[in-house]
Amino acid sequence: MTELARKVCMLGDFGVGKTSLVSRFVRNTFSDKYLTTVGVKVDSKHVALPDARTVKLVVWDIAGKSALDALNLNYLRGATGLMLVADGTREASLRATLNLLMQARDVLDDPAVVLVVNKLDLVERWQVAPATIAELRRTLPVVETSAQSGDGVEAAFAELARKLAA
Amino acid sequence: MNGFPASVERYLERVLIERARPLLLTFDGPWQLRAMVGDAARFGFDAAAPDVVVERLQDLFLGLPTGQMQDFPFVELAGGGNAHVHLVPDGELFHVLLLDAGEEHERTRAQQQLGNEAELASLEKSRALARLKEIRSELERQRAGLEEAHALKNALIATLSHDFRTPLTSIFGYLHLLERRAGGDAAEIDALHAIRRNATYLFALAENLLEYGRSEAGAPNERAASLINAERLDAPRLGADLDAMFRPLAQDKGIEFHLEPIVAPPAEALFDEVKLRQVLINLLSNAVRYTHHGEVRARIAWREQHLELEVRDTGIGISPEYRERVFKAFNRGAQSGSRGAGLGLSIVKRLVEQMHGTLDLESTPGAGSCFRVRVPALERPGANLPAAPAGDYENVRRAAPSAVVVDDDPDIAGLLEVLLADLGCRVRAFDDANAAIEHVRAEPPDVLLIDVELPGLSGNAAVYRLRSQGYKGRIVTLSATATDDARRAAIAAGADHYLTKPLNIEQFLRTMRATIA
Numbered sequence: 001m002t003e004l005a006r007k008v009c010m011l012g013d014f015g016v017g018k019t020s021l022v023s024r025f026v027r028n029t030f031s032d033k034y035l036t037t038v039g040v041k042v043d044s045k046h047v048a049l050p051d052a053r054t055v056k057l058v059v060w061d062i063a064g065k066s067a068l069d070a071l072n073l074n075y076l077r078g079a080t081g082l083m084l085v086a087d088g089t090r091e092a093s094l095r096a097t098l099n100l101l102m103q104a105r106d107v108l109d110d111p112a113v114v115l116v117v118n119k120l121d122l123v124e125r126w127q128v129a130p131a132t133i134a135e136l137r138r139t140l141p142v143v144e145t146s147a148q149s150g151d152g153v154e155a156a157f158a159e160l161a162r163k164l165a166a
Numbered sequence: 167m168n169g170f171p172a173s174v175e176r177y178l179e180r181v182l183i184e185r186a187r188p189l190l191l192t193f194d195g196p197w198q199l200r201a202m203v204g205d206a207a208r209f210g211f212d213a214a215a216p217d218v219v220v221e222r223l224q225d226l227f228l229g230l231p232t233g234q235m236q237d238f239p240f241v242e243l244a245g246g247g248n249a250h251v252h253l254v255p256d257g258e259l260f261h262v263l264l265l266d267a268g269e270e271h272e273r274t275r276a277q278q279q280l281g282n283e284a285e286l287a288s289l290e291k292s293r294a295l296a297r298l299k300e301i302r303s304e305l306e307r308q309r310a311g312l313e314e315a316h317a318l319k320n321a322l323i324a325t326l327s328h329d330f331r332t333p334l335t336s337i338f339g340y341l342h343l344l345e346r347r348a349g350g351d352a353a354e355i356d357a358l359h360a361i362r363r364n365a366t367y368l369f370a371l372a373e374n375l376l377e378y379g380r381s382e383a384g385a386p387n388e389r390a391a392s393l394i395n396a397e398r399l400d401a402p403r404l405g406a407d408l409d410a411m412f413r414p415l416a417q418d419k420g421i422e423f424h425l426e427p428i429v430a431p432p433a434e435a436l437f438d439e440v441k442l443r444q445v446l447i448n449l450l451s452n453a454v455r456y457t458h459h460g461e462v463r464a465r466i467a468w469r470e471q472h473l474e475l476e477v478r479d480t481g482i483g484i485s486p487e488y489r490e491r492v493f494k495a496f497n498r499g500a501q502s503g504s505r506g507a508g509l510g511l512s513i514v515k516r517l518v519e520q521m522h523g524t525l526d527l528e529s530t531p532g533a534g535s536c537f538r539v540r541v542p543a544l545e546r547p548g549a550n551l552p553a554a555p556a557g558d559y560e561n562v563r564r565a566a567p568s569a570v571v572v573d574d575d576p577d578i579a580g581l582l583e584v585l586l587a588d589l590g591c592r593v594r595a596f597d598d599a600n601a602a603i604e605h606v607r608a609e610p611p612d613v614l615l616i617d618v619e620l621p622g623l624s625g626n627a628a629v630y631r632l633r634s635q636g637y638k639g640r641i642v643t644l645s646a647t648a649t650d651d652a653r654r655a656a657i658a659a660g661a662d663h664y665l666t667k668p669l670n671i672e673q674f675l676r677t678m679r680a681t682i683a
Contacts, residue, residue: 007228014282036282038275039240039248039267044225058225063240063278075238078229090289 005044005056006164007078011104012085013096014064017118020147021085022061025157030148037063040075047161055165057081057157066096068103076104081112081164083156088117088144091127112163113140116156120146186265189249193232194259197224209264210245223262227253232260240267240274330372331646332575334668337365339581342671363411369668370447373440374513394520394650395666396544397673399437399473401430401466407443408464412450419454421480422461429467435543437473439670441517442541448510449477449537457481460534472523475539483531492527514539567682568611571595572602572628573644574620578667582615585671589678599628606632610639613681618645618656626659633660640681644669 010018019037023029026043041061046054062075084101086094094117101113115136117128136142141159145152170178189204189211199216206213211222222244230236236253243249248271249264345358405428416423431437446464453462460480467474484492493515514537518525523541569591573579579595586593594611596602599620606614614632618625629641643661645652653664663677 005225005228015286034279034283034286036275036279037242038271038278039242040238041242042222042226043244058228064282071239078227080229 003056004053004165005058006080006161007058007060008081008083008160008164009060009062009076009079009104010083010085011062011068011097011100012064013066013087013090013093016064016085016087016090016093016097017147018064018083018085019061021083021116021118021145021153021156022059024147024150024153026059028150030150032148037061039063045157047158049162049165053165055161057161057164059083066099068100073103073107076107079108079111081160082108082114083160084113084115084140086115086117086128088119088126088128089122091132094128094132112160114156114160114163115140115142116145116152117142118145118147120144120151121148188266189264191219191223191262191264192256192259193220193262197232200259204264208266209247209249210243211247226251227262240271242271326376330376331648331667332578334365334369334372336575336577336581337361338369338668338671339578339585341365343581343584359410363407366407366443367411367447370444373444374448374509377444377513377516394544395438395440395648395670395673396436397439397670398433398676399431399435399439399442400672401428401468404439404443404446405466408446408450411447412454412462412464415454416462419458421454421457421459423454424461424463426463426465426467429469431468431473431543435468435473437541437544438521439673441521442473442475445514445517445539446475446477448514449475449539452510453477453479453481453535457534472540472542475541476536478534478536480534483533483535484527484529485531489527489529493525566590566592567613568609569593569613569615569682570602570606570611572599572614572616572620572625573597574617578617578644585674586615586678589675589682591682599623599625603628603632606637606639607635610637613640613642613678615642615644618643618647618652626656626661629656629661630659642677642681 010022012018014036015034019035019041020030022041022043023031026045040063042058043061044056044058046056048054060075060079062072065072068076082101082104084097086097097115104111117133119126133142133144141163143152143156143159145156147153168175187205187208189202189206189209191199191203192201194200197220199220202213202216202219206219211219213219225244226238226241227236230253232253233255234253235255236251238251241249241251247264248267250267252263252265254261254263341358341362345362348354348358405425409423409425413423446466450462450464457479458481462481463476463478465474465476465478467476492511494512515525518539518541521541521544523539526538527535528538529535567590569586571579571582571586571593573582573595574597576597579597583593583595591613594605596605599616600623602614602616603623614629614637616625616628620628623631625643625645629643632641640663641661642663642665643656643659644665644667645656646667648666656664663681665674665677
């Protein structure tokens, strides 16, 4: 039986926690230290689907930027899923993420998308209002996550895997 | 081909290969590895496990055709290596070429890290500044609220001040009349003394609170603006009043009360008797309160151009660590078993400072305390009063001097009428400034007594208007506001004297006798 595998790209402004989310998802680790990503990091993990199948998510953790240049667009090629990541403590990062989605849709054919609003552990400092997230949920699956504690991380990737396998 | 000499081309090939350390993997069909050339370990691959190598490379090109050139720079591979990854189609075959990007990756990351951290720090700084602005706005709001509360408190204190003093003027005034007219009935005299003693005590307590309120109400320079009334001190009378107030209290507690023979100051030495009385009442109240056996001893003496007040007791005393604290307001914990508001000594200190005096404390816990106050004589006020402006009024000196009283409080007006009548004056009383002005213009009196706090036209405005119209008679202003500012305002308006409520009857009578003489 052919293995189901999908390329997923992590998109978001720098410092929103994309690499931390992947580390938590793939290796269940977390580091407080901020280490910028250059280019792309590729990891993979099998995710069990509700129907007992599994899907291998090949996760491309692309260096964070508020807008995609030609290099980043090149990384997107072949992807069928996007994990959009915003930092709840920086409302501007949410706008940047939505901008990245619009750019990505120019090069990808109807990708599966999940929006993650990260840093739930710092919720007291969040600038993103609950009403904003409620509004976004009308068009996108949105999961509040904390890469630090792991809250919502599995659920976010599981949701994306489910959409990719559908 | 490129024009380079063959030797240079060979050199370049060698240098680039040395620096790029390429790993070349050749595949045919669906990812069937045919050959692997180069250092696989540098890129985190185990050459002995080609299946794993193939799987990782497959992941990289997932979803992409192998028949097209592909180029992914700066790929951090799952095994930890950093490479520029290229897929090169070659007929039925394709090659995957990995070029080492380790050093370039680290260099780029260091630069990018600095830039990103600087931007994040800038965001944090902006956020902190915004928070500071919020805090500042909040503080401004709170300050405005406090200022409003402060203004309300000041207004309350001003109102209380007036409301305390006005009825006390009536009490003391009518008490004076009753004492003058009392017969020889000892019980009646005792009753009147009791009323005076307690009214005086009440007055002192009220003054304590008002003094405290004044001290809290304004800026430091305003706090010192409480009015000093320079007048001749009736030291024997003061001593007698204190003796009458505190001897019964001491007797009730089973302690002795001694007032040493008074050494009165000369007549020309002036003091603020109300403040001195308040100082002594506060010191004696404390002494009697905190002495459970033994004695309380008081001394009033003129010595070396100063008035010395001393209150000594054999009470519980004050520990050295509490010496400073007892002079702070609401220090109820400073003396064990203390009762009361804890204002007395703080007021004493403040009053003594207002009179430019000194205050010393000696105390031994368990043996007693001694408070010593030294105050210099005050300067005589009103030496440079402004002359009344010239006008058309002709003051006609009559055999019986005429007086006009203006006060909206009928009790005060009635009291002043009686006191002036006792001095031989013909008196007309008014409760309204405008009516009084009309009367004064028609029949200028020898003396005008007018309250400042009148409804409608204020006393100061009425005085100013009369002076501007040429009234040359004497004007005495009465007010419940005992501040220098209030005195200056009244004098500037044209008054000759400024007396404060509650009226010191003796001072009032002296002033009026001098005025109508």
